[in-house]
Amino acid sequence: MIAARVQAAAFDMAAETARLTGGRSDIGAVVTFTGHVRADDGLTALLIEHYPAMTQRQMMAIAAEAWGRWPLLGGSIVHRHGRLLPGEAIVLVAIASAHRGAAFAAAEFLMDWLKTRAPFWKQEERGDRLHWVAAKATDDAAAARWTAGGGTT
Amino acid sequence: MIAARVQAAAFDMAAETARLTGGRSDIGAVVTFTGHVRADDGLTALLIEHYPAMTQRQMMAIAAEAWGRWPLLGGSIVHRHGRLLPGEAIVLVAIASAHRGAAFAAAEFLMDWLKTRAPFWKQEERGDRLHWVAAKATDDAAAARWTAGGGTT
Amino acid sequence: MTIEFVYFAWVRERIGIGGETLDVPAGLATVTDLLDWLATRSPGHAAALADRGAIRVAVDQDFVMPDAPLGTPAEIAIFPPVTGG
């Protein structure tokens, strides 16, 4: 299964992947994606707000969809909320499969979904100025790759 | 830069990625791929042989090619040789970039290259029987994605 | 009909509260009709809902299109396009 959770605390990527592979010998490929806060244009922090009831419901739905689309052997999604400093990790997607193609595809699929459909909102802090991050058309285009007629898969 | 090395010893994925991101706030995305030994059909170990002079030379060349193709901020390739047991990690590719698209693409590109052009050979051990692994056409097809006229990119 | 409204990001800031429980009049057919009614409640509501292309709506934790039938939801969330990941 793919476990999904939202938390304020930092996560341990090595522990997450060890939990997927520990004691197993059927997994051939593990792909991880970790998103970090970039200090673009003097950014001092990123404030992340989310909608807990919807996040939980939608994360479970998208995890189930990924599970159905690819032959996966395990996965983990962790998304942080609250105030994060430059360099800190925001989000982790870790996917285990027998072979690399499915693991890469599912990890990209889940990241594209998190960027465009998961109910999180980022606010950039630069000293005492705050600015809501706008959604990006490039993220919508990336997510559209996975829907029928939405471009190449 | 993308550092590449071959070793018999196990590697520490967390340490490798920490080395890429430590003290930096320009990296927004880190993608890792870890390959593990699968215990398919009673496999008891995988014996990995390589051609050191060529491996070193070719890894440096492919790392330079990835560096030129995508806007990357760091990377690491580690490939093990010798006798590895089921569940053990064989290979690591870790790529850092500002954005996720480049990091995913470069990691897949390097893995496809390692599967088809890096001079490693695997032998499967099942009890006292040894069997050389044959190259797979699917790996050649995956690698061909990255060359001009070789299919979709 | 009583509905729980929840607001996020700059929609929350413009309305000035994170959520509210409201009695919604009968006869609102679609999500758009509901937003039209909600916009009349205060200058903050009006400001938050002025640019309909800039907001997204979830009914009982599922995204809906503006022309979706309203039905009998328990919770309606209004927020800008998401920026997670």
Add this chain to the structure above:
Amino acid sequence: MTIEFVYFAWVRERIGIGGETLDVPAGLATVTDLLDWLATRSPGHAAALADRGAIRVAVDQDFVMPDAPLGTPAEIAIFPPVTGG
């Protein structure tokens, strides 16, 4: 011309050694010509080189095609298609 030969995987096993230093006769134009000559050295060499479609050649650590001109290499490696990663 003296060339260092190195063999890997089942090519190494069939030839029976990991490598050898050989004096190569003049007049070998291509990589294929070199393999034809090498195959005559022992039954092991012949067995290893019998199926040319199943072997790959690197000259001075670069892959070459069978019809590549031989040139004056220092090291020639012969092995099956690679299976790393």
